[in-house]
Amino acid sequence: MTRPLIEIEHAGLIYQAESGPVEALRDISLTIHEGEFVALLGPSGCGKSTLMRAIAGLHNVTSGRILVDGAPVEKPIAKVGMVFQAALLLKWRTILDNVLLPVELAGGNPEQYRERAMSLLRMVGLGDFAGKRPRELSGGMQQRASLCRALIMDPPILLMDEPFGALDAMTRDEMNIELLRIWGESTAGAARKTIVFVTHSIPEAVFLADRVVVMSPRPGRVASIRPVDIPRPRTAETRAHPELGRMSFDLYTELSGASGNAQARSGPHW
Numbered sequence: 001m002t003r004p005l006i007e008i009e010h011a012g013l014i015y016q017a018e019s020g021p022v023e024a025l026r027d028i029s030l031t032i033h034e035g036e037f038v039a040l041l042g043p044s045g046c047g048k049s050t051l052m053r054a055i056a057g058l059h060n061v062t063s064g065r066i067l068v069d070g071a072p073v074e075k076p077i078a079k080v081g082m083v084f085q086a087a088l089l090l091k092w093r094t095i096l097d098n099v100l101l102p103v104e105l106a107g108g109n110p111e112q113y114r115e116r117a118m119s120l121l122r123m124v125g126l127g128d129f130a131g132k133r134p135r136e137l138s139g140g141m142q143q144r145a146s147l148c149r150a151l152i153m154d155p156p157i158l159l160m161d162e163p164f165g166a167l168d169a170m171t172r173d174e175m176n177i178e179l180l181r182i183w184g185e186s187t188a189g190a191a192r193k194t195i196v197f198v199t200h201s202i203p204e205a206v207f208l209a210d211r212v213v214v215m216s217p218r219p220g221r222v223a224s225i226r227p228v229d230i231p232r233p234r235t236a237e238t239r240a241h242p243e244l245g246r247m248s249f250d251l252y253t254e255l256s257g258a259s260g261n262a263q264a265r266s267g268p269h270w
């Protein structure tokens with residue numbers, strides 16, 4: 001096993017909302033190793049996004065602590081790239097300039113990253129779209145561009161919060177395979193990226209991850225951690241792997257039990 005990269009130790013987080021305190025996370029302990037792909041599953045509102053933001057340093061935990069690469073997270077850290085459900089591209093900028101935005105925000109020189117941005121865009125099949133505006137791209141293409149934007153500074157950690165939730169099923173399946181390919185390719189020369197991936201789709205979690213972490217309803221705690229015993233590389237054929245169905249069913253049973261409602265529409269689904 002490689003070294004621990006993200007260490008969450010008894011982390012709790014209470015928001016101070018106008019209506020009073022909201023306990024979002026309670027006593028979360030989880031160690032994520034370098035190069036690992038971890039999926040977070042849990043009912044709506046259980047604190048998945050909160051945990052991601054806490055890892056990134058966008059919110060401070062109110063008890064316990066989170067370490068990234070051995071250092072306590074106390075403010076936004078540069079080691080992460082984030083991808084959200086909405087691509088959040090700036091509509092007045094070209095795709096290339098959107099991908100280069102993090103360089104500008106970090107005070108770097110975009111010119112020095114132009115070649116890297118182009119090669120990332122080519123890697124996700126958008127080489128010919130660098131000069132287009134976001135509105136000229138489909139939802140899946142925009143999400144690919146936002147992935148390039150997250151990768152531009154070559155962060156060792158990718159935090160992905162329901163990144164493919166808004167896409168149609170076929171595009172989403174393609175993006176899963178694309179993501180695994182990019183993750184696999186990031187091994188070349190450097191350590192493989194560490195990915196934390198929030199999803200509401202149980203099969204997507206199982207298809208992608210080395211381990212699936214199930215969170216309980218709010219306040220979010222770790223309910224279970226399940227290693228995924230499906231060989232890599234995972235491809236379109238993996239969707240027919242019996243372990244994918246078996247494990248998805250087990251997780252569905254666990255999650256529908258936890259939410260107390262097998263038909264809960266807001267929770268994880270097939």
Ligand SMILES: Nc1ncnc2c1ncn2[C@@H]1O[C@H](COP(=O)(O)OP(=O)(O)OP(=O)(O)O)[C@@H](O)[C@H]1O
Pocket residue numbers: 015016017022023024042043044045046047048049050051218
């Ligand atoms: N800034 C905030 N102030 C107060 N409460 C908040 C804030 N952000 C989130 N919450 C509350 O914290 C809880 C966890 O929210 P969070 O968005 O982390 O859940 P989630 O598991 O990501 O949900 P979903 O799956 O629906 O996206 C929810 O009850 C939410 O209402």
